[in-house]
Amino acid sequence: MVADFNWAVGGEAGDGIDSTGKIFAQALSRSGRHVFTSKDFASRIRGGYTAYKVRTSVDKVQSVVDELDVLIALTPRTIDENLDELHEGSVIIYDGERTTMQNVEIPEGMVGVDVPLKRLAEEAGGAIMRNVVALGAACAVADFPIENLDSALEKRFGDKGRKLVENNKEAARAGRSYVAEEYDQTFEYELETTDADYVLLNGDEAIGMGAIAAGCRFYAGYPITPATDVMTYLTGRIERFGGHVVQAEDELSAINMALGAARGGARAMTATSGPGIDLMTETFGLIATSETPLVICNVMRSGPSTGMPTKQEQGDLNHMLYGGHGEVPRFVLAPTTVDECFWKTIEAFNLAEQYQLPVYLTADLSMAVTEQTFPPDAFDMDAVEIDRGFLVDESTVDDHRTESGGFTPHEITEDGVSPRALPGTVDGAHMSTGLEHDEQGRRTEDTEMRVEQVDKRNRKVETARRREDWSPREFGDPDADNLVITWGSNEGALAEALDILADDGIRARVLSVPYVFPRPDLTEAIETAENTIVVECNETGQFANLVERDALVRVDRVTKYDGVRFKADELAEEIKATLIQGVEA
Amino acid sequence: MSSEIRFTDFKSDKQPTWCPGCGDFGTMNGMMKALAETGNDPDNTFIVAGIGCSGKIGTYMHSYALHGVHGRALPVGTGVKLARPDIEVMVAGGDGDGYSIGAGHFVHAVRRNVDMTYVVMDNRIYGLTKGQASPTSREDFETSTTPEGPKQPPVNPHALALASGATFIAQSFASDALRHQEIIRKAVEHDGFGFVNVYSPCVTFNDVDTYDYFRDSLVDLAEADHDPTDYDAAKDVILDSDKEYQGVIYQNEASVPYNERHGVEEDMSDIPDGAPGDATDLVREFY
Numbered sequence: 001m002v003a004d005f006n007w008a009v010g011g012e013a014g015d016g017i018d019s020t021g022k023i024f025a026q027a028l029s030r031s032g033r034h035v036f037t038s039k040d041f042a043s044r045i046r047g048g049y050t051a052y053k054v055r056t057s058v059d060k061v062q063s064v065v066d067e068l069d070v071l072i073a074l075t076p077r078t079i080d081e082n083l084d085e086l087h088e089g090s091v092i093i094y095d096g097e098r099t100t101m102q103n104v105e106i107p108e109g110m111v112g113v114d115v116p117l118k119r120l121a122e123e124a125g126g127a128i129m130r131n132v133v134a135l136g137a138a139c140a141v142a143d144f145p146i147e148n149l150d151s152a153l154e155k156r157f158g159d160k161g162r163k164l165v166e167n168n169k170e171a172a173r174a175g176r177s178y179v180a181e182e183y184d185q186t187f188e189y190e191l192e193t194t195d196a197d198y199v200l201l202n203g204d205e206a207i208g209m210g211a212i213a214a215g216c217r218f219y220a221g222y223p224i225t226p227a228t229d230v231m232t233y234l235t236g237r238i239e240r241f242g243g244h245v246v247q248a249e250d251e252l253s254a255i256n257m258a259l260g261a262a263r264g265g266a267r268a269m270t271a272t273s274g275p276g277i278d279l280m281t282e283t284f285g286l287i288a289t290s291e292t293p294l295v296i297c298n299v300m301r302s303g304p305s306t307g308m309p310t311k312q313e314q315g316d317l318n319h320m321l322y323g324g325h326g327e328v329p330r331f332v333l334a335p336t337t338v339d340e341c342f343w344k345t346i347e348a349f350n351l352a353e354q355y356q357l358p359v360y361l362t363a364d365l366s367m368a369v370t371e372q373t374f375p376p377d378a379f380d381m382d383a384v385e386i387d388r389g390f391l392v393d394e395s396t397v398d399d400h401r402t403e404s405g406g407f408t409p410h411e412i413t414e415d416g417v418s419p420r421a422l423p424g425t426v427d428g429a430h431m432s433t434g435l436e437h438d439e440q441g442r443r444t445e446d447t448e449m450r451v452e453q454v455d456k457r458n459r460k461v462e463t464a465r466r467r468e469d470w471s472p473r474e475f476g477d478p479d480a481d482n483l484v485i486t487w488g489s490n491e492g493a494l495a496e497a498l499d500i501l502a503d504d505g506i507r508a509r510v511l512s513v514p515y516v517f518p519r520p521d522l523t524e525a526i527e528t529a530e531n532t533i534v535v536e537c538n539e540t541g542q543f544a545n546l547v548e549r550d551a552l553v554r555v556d557r558v559t560k561y562d563g564v565r566f567k568a569d570e571l572a573e574e575i576k577a578t579l580i581q582g583v584e585a
Numbered sequence: 586m587s588s589e590i591r592f593t594d595f596k597s598d599k600q601p602t603w604c605p606g607c608g609d610f611g612t613m614n615g616m617m618k619a620l621a622e623t624g625n626d627p628d629n630t631f632i633v634a635g636i637g638c639s640g641k642i643g644t645y646m647h648s649y650a651l652h653g654v655h656g657r658a659l660p661v662g663t664g665v666k667l668a669r670p671d672i673e674v675m676v677a678g679g680d681g682d683g684y685s686i687g688a689g690h691f692v693h694a695v696r697r698n699v700d701m702t703y704v705v706m707d708n709r710i711y712g713l714t715k716g717q718a719s720p721t722s723r724e725d726f727e728t729s730t731t732p733e734g735p736k737q738p739p740v741n742p743h744a745l746a747l748a749s750g751a752t753f754i755a756q757s758f759a760s761d762a763l764r765h766q767e768i769i770r771k772a773v774e775h776d777g778f779g780f781v782n783v784y785s786p787c788v789t790f791n792d793v794d795t796y797d798y799f800r801d802s803l804v805d806l807a808e809a810d811h812d813p814t815d816y817d818a819a820k821d822v823i824l825d826s827d828k829e830y831q832g833v834i835y836q837n838e839a840s841v842p843y844n845e846r847h848g849v850e851e852d853m854s855d856i857p858d859g860a861p862g863d864a865t866d867l868v869r870e871f872y
Contacts, residue, residue, distance in 0.1 A: 030872070199871035209867050215856035218668050220660075241861045244667055244849045249693040253660040256653065260633070260664020263651050264672065265854025268664065283654050290651065379868045384860035404598060422854050423649040423665070423672045429627040431597070431643050433652035442599055443644055 003057060005142065005191060006067045009131070010051035010081065011074030019156070020072075020131040021052025022371065024138065025200060026152035028056045029373050031145065032194030036061040036492075037371040038565070049077055058194055062337070062372070062492030063568040069189060070141055072134045076104050086110055089188060091141050093134055113141060113183060120174040125167035132168050136175025140183075144191040146176055199376050203341045203367035203489075204271075206379075207297055208233030210345030211269055213384045216295070217243035218261035218268040220254040222276060225309045226365045227299035230271040251276035255283045255296065262294045263432065265422035267349050271297035274316055275306065281323045284358060288328040288457070290432040290441075291410065291418065293352035293359075293389070295345070300364040300488075302563050311563030312366045314488050317542040320360045321517055327454070329461050332360040332516035336473065336491040338367060339378045344514060346384055351468070353389040355460045356420060362516075364537065366565040367489035392419045397428050406430070406440040412452050416459030465518045472513040472520050480507040482579060483529035485522060485555075487513045487543050489565065490535050496568035497575060506576060516543070523551040531582055533558055533575060537565065556582060592621040595630070597647040603638060604712075608785030608796075611759035612706050613642055615783075616675065619769035620648075625673045633662040635678030635687065638713045639706040639785075642677050656686030659694040659703065666701050668853040670844050673773070674701035681711055684720040684740045691742075695749040695778055700842035702772045702779040705742065706759075708787035709794045716790035726793060742782050743823040743834060752777040752840035754819065755833045758799050759785040764807075764831060771833055777840035784829070799829060806832030814838055 009020050018039070025035045036055045053068075055061050068085040071078065072093045079092060086092070088109040094101050096114035106112030115137045121129040132153070139146045153168045201209070208230045211219070219238060221231045235245045248254035254270045261268035272280060277298050287294050300316045302308035320332050331351055335344035341363055348361040392400060400408050400419040407430045411418040418439075421428025431441040436453060438444045473491070476484070476498050486494055491512040498508060511525060526532050526547070532555040534544035541557040548555055558574045560566055566574075595617035603609050620630055627648040634643035636655035643650035649672070653661050662676035683691055683705045694703065710728070711717040718731040721742070725734035746754050753775040757768040765783065772779025784799050811832065812818055819835035844850055 197872070199868060201871045205871070209864075212867060213860040213864050215861070217853035217856065218664065220664065237867065239848070240863065242851045242853065244847060244853075246663070246667065248660065249689055252657060253663075253690055253693065256657040256660035257664035257667075259653070260651070260661035260666075261668035261853065262664070263649075263661070264631070264665045264668035265852075266668035267853075267856060268668070283657065286654050376868050376872075381860040381864040381868065384864070386856065386858050388856075406598075423631050423669055424629055424852075424854075426628050429630075429647055429649050431650040431652065433643070434654060435652065442597075 004055055004061055005057065005069055005189060006053065006055050006065065007070045007138065007142070008051050008053040008068055008082065009072040009074070009134070010049065010078035013048040013050045015074050016131050017050045017052050020135065021054060023149070023152045023156050024135055025054050025371050026155060027148040028054065028191070029198045029200040030151045031148040031191070032196040032198065033058055033191065034061050034198065035200060035371065035373045036063065038064045038366070039369055049081055051078065051081070056191070058192060063496045064493070064565065065567055065569055070138055072138060076100060079104065079107070083107065091187060093137050093141065095130070111187070113137060113179060115175060115178050117175070120178060121171050124171035124174050129168055129171040132171040133175035136172030137179045139172070140176040140179035141187045142189045142191045143187065145193060146172060148193065197376060198373035199379070200371050200373050201338065202229065202369055202371045203338045203363045204229030204299065204369070205233045206338050206341035207271070207345050207361070207363065208237070209379065210342040211349070212238055212241055212243070213342070213381055214267060214346040214349035215386055216267045216269050216349060217241070218258065218266045219243070219270065220246040220248050220257035220261070221270050221272065222248050222251045222254050224273045224276050226301055226368045227271040227273045227276070227297065229368065230297060230299070251279040252282060255280040258294055259283060259287055259292055262292045263423070267353070269295040269297060271299060273299050273301045274303045277316060277319060277323070284324040284330070285326055285328050286434040287358040288330060289434055291356040291457070292432070293356050295348045295352055295359050295361055298360055298362045299368045300362060308563045310365070312364060312537055312565045313561060313563065314364050314537040315542070315561070316362070317516060317538070320362060329457050330358050330360060331355070331464070331518065332362065334362045334488050334514055334516050336488060336512045336514050338370060338372045339374050340514060341367065342379050350385070350387045351464070354387055355417060355464050356389065357460060362488070364489050390417050390419050392421050392425065392428065394426050397421055397425055401427065402440060408439040409441050410437060410453060410456070411439050412456050415463040416456045417463065461518060470515045470518050470520045472511040472522070474509070474511055476510040477507040478509055480509045481530035482506065482508040483525055483532045484508045484510045484535060484575065485513065485532065485547060486510070486535040487516065488536070490537065493566040493568045493571050494535060497572040500569060500572035501575060504576060506579065508575070519546070521550060522547060526551045526553055526555070531579055532556065533578055535566070535571065537561060590621050590624070590626045592617040594627055595620055595646050595648060597645055599644050601645045602641065604789045606788040607638070608708060608759035608787070609639060609642065609706055611762060611765065612704065612783045612785045613645060615757070615759070615762060615765040615769050616677070616704060617646060618766045619773055620673065620675070622766070622770055623773045629671070630673045630675065631665045631669070633658045633665065633674070633676045635682030637679040637682050637711070639677060639679035639682065656682050657690065658682060659687060659690045662701050663694060663697065663699050666699050667844065667849050670850050671852055675704065675773070676701060677704045677706065680705060680707040680709060680719045680721045684742055688720070688740070692745065692749045695746050695751045695780065697843050698752055698777040698840060700777055700844055702769070703781070704769065705782045706785040707782050708785050708791055709739070710787045710791040712787045712790055723793065741823065746780050747820060747823055747835065751780060751835065752837040753779045753833070754823070754835040755781045756831050757781055757783050758803055758831050759783055760796055760800070761831065764805065768831070768833060775836065775840065777842040802829045803831050804828050806830055806834065
């Protein structure tokens with residue numbers, strides 16, 4: 001385990017919790033520390049409670065843990081909600097002058113730091129800066145240089161005027177000085193800074209940035225948690241690169257607009273979550289059978305129906321694989337880390353055009369809203385490669401016309417990939433349709449042509465299996481008897497769980513799979529291992545089912561569907577318990 | 586090049602399977618003629634078609650085309666036009682496609698005012714499924730699924746368009762070839778969303794809204810001293826349920842199409858071989 005520091009701010013929705021947490025995370029990142037944030041606290045009571053948690057270390061952090069060292073509590077409930085994570089010596093910063101906080105009891109063994117947040121904020125220029133006073137107090141408690149906070153405040157408020165920035169800096173200093181003067185004690189924390197440069201971003205932002213890097217120029221979407229950040233990111237940025245974002249009237253429209261843009265020759269994308277995927281499935285078969293390259297991003301959340309919209313789940317895998325009537329070829333990519341969201345988005349755009357089919361790019365809520373630090377070269381734009389597939393121009397279009405002159409966008413080819421002419425290409429005019437069609441895209445019910453077109457479309461998948469690299473990422477002990485397989489955002493928690501397991505003498509080989517379809521054949525790894533466990537956030541073990549079918553074996557499952565992501569320590573326990581159960585059986 | 590283009594260049598080698606006498610023949614001819622007349626050719630034209638008898642039009646015309654999902658033709662056309670402002674986009678569908686399953690998109694396509702043409706082949710019946718009531722069927726129109734009539738008023742598409750902020754609203758009749766072509770041409774030339782509802786009689790399943798009915802009842806706005814730039818006059822025509830009209834009912838000459846309002850005027854299909862030049866700035870924003 002890394003020597004880390006866990007901090008949180010909590011209160012009611014509307015208390016500015018998110019932006020306060022983000023400022024602190026930014027300050028840590030700018031000080032050269034690694035950061036991993038989460039907003040997915042288990043809420044035991046329903047209501048407006050919300051919290052932003054930051055885990056930080058000088059080493060890489062990639063998971064949430066059940067620990068809290070410093071808590072800024074804006075409401076009494078914030079303390080109750082986090083009792084399990086607070087420990088002996090944890091510091092709780094609160095405003096004892098706030099009506100609701102006057103009678104608050106600091107649990108035994110913990111240190112209460114009572115700071116008149118509102119009063120100090122008013123003195124600095126306005127009560128609205130209350131949370132910034134608290135951040136200053138946190139700097140004092142954690143022995144963290146306040147200049148880093150200045151830098152984050154500049155970033156947050158810089159475009160709103162000098163005065164506001166200076167007021168905020170003053171508010172932070174008021175908080176720090178108050179703690180230094182009133183609490184004549186040294187707290188046990190010291191947040192060391194380094195010279196490292198980091199960028200701080202979440203999965204949705206990485207997907208948006210990846211889309212622009214990949215040459216995506218058109219985005220149509222309908223707001224939905226937790227995919228909205230992709231749209232928000234692109235809005236105001238994609239225009240700088242000649243692109244455009246449309247907020248459609250619904251998801252049915254969004255995907256059809258993206259389809260239209262793709263038929264026009266643009267790299268196009270839409271992003272949504274489960275309920276939107278349900279609607280978009282209507283058009284999915286059309287995209288596939290008209291052989292249109294399109295990237296559909298599904299940021300999964302807890303279902304079914306409206307489910308738990310702000311909670312984690314990886315429950316849409318079956319839908320993405322099988323959704324839609326008829327038999328429809330598609331690819332499903334599932335990045336496993338925030339930085340991989342960037343690269344897999346680029347890959348999704350390339351694969352969509354190389355194989356002229358819809359590509360699902362799926363992230364899950366945890367990864368989408370988690371802010372994480374990376375060295376900037378994790379997003380090296382010079383390494384981005386674009387492959388637009390089999391495009392014809394005016395010099396090659398004649399090679400793909402019938403005797404009567406018709407262009408053949410669905411030409412029967414050996415690898416299944418047909419020539420593509422973009423509108424405006426002279427002599428390339430053609431029809432595409434959701435009806436079964438001949439090589440020219442004209443409706444047909446001819447039995448031979450039907451079979452040839454179905455085979456051709458499916459041949460693209462076989463070609464891709466052969467041509468592309470679908471390898472999983474491997475870590476842990478390559479010779480271990482225990483094999484743990486996972487997909488999506490569980491990778492970080494699993495990587496840290498390995499360290500915890502190692503302390504108990506348990507070794508494991510881990511395969512983290514970013515490709516759901518086509519996917520790597522894991523049969524050999526499973527046969528070599530004594531125990532195989534598949535880790536995922538759903539109830540039925542949707543990925544485990546695929547693995548079992550591929551390898552014709554039974555595997556153990558560690559699943560979670562309570563709406564909260566796996567934490568490293570919890571996951572280590574689960575894996576351990578599953579292994580022990582296996583031995584006893 | 587445009588001078589060499591003839592409307593027959595927009596004809597494909599597939600023979601229409603529409604019933605002999607179907608209004609869709611005349612509707613399509615007018616579309617092809619208007620496209621040729623406005624200097625377009627098949628390689629710079631994109632037709633989007635819906636589902637239904639009308640949806641087959643993409644097969645019978647020659648151009649870049651997509652025959653899509655029922656009711657979603659307008660969003661597809663929107664995407665094509667925004668990605669390719671250089672391409673002429675025409676969307677065609679029926680009254681079911683446009684005013685029933687696609688009604689939600691119709692309202693928003695009108696609001697958006699993307700520079701494209703929308704031709705609705707309105708026969709007031711579902712023909713391809715062999716004669717059920719459509720959203721424009723009369724209240725007492727008896728069909729297999731509405732034996733006593735729908736018992737609900739028909740949709741007034743022009744009113745729906747006007748209420749949604751339309752900049753061009755027109756009505757034509759498939760059988761009046763010259764007027765129909767002229768009205769479609771005006772819609773193509775309009776800077777914004779050119780909406781034309783075409784009376785396109787179904788000779789097989791609709792024995793009420795027939796050629797004869799329209800011939801006898803149509804009032805041509807060109808001969809009725811109607812000023813299409815007069816909003817109130819347009820409103821009166823649209824809300825007059827006693828008569829059938831043909832002509833340009835409303836045109837807002839100050840219309841600024843979506844592409845122009847949003848500065849979307851570049852061909853999006855042309856992208857670099859790697860990440861765009863300034864993409865590294867995006868990474869720096871996350872410091």
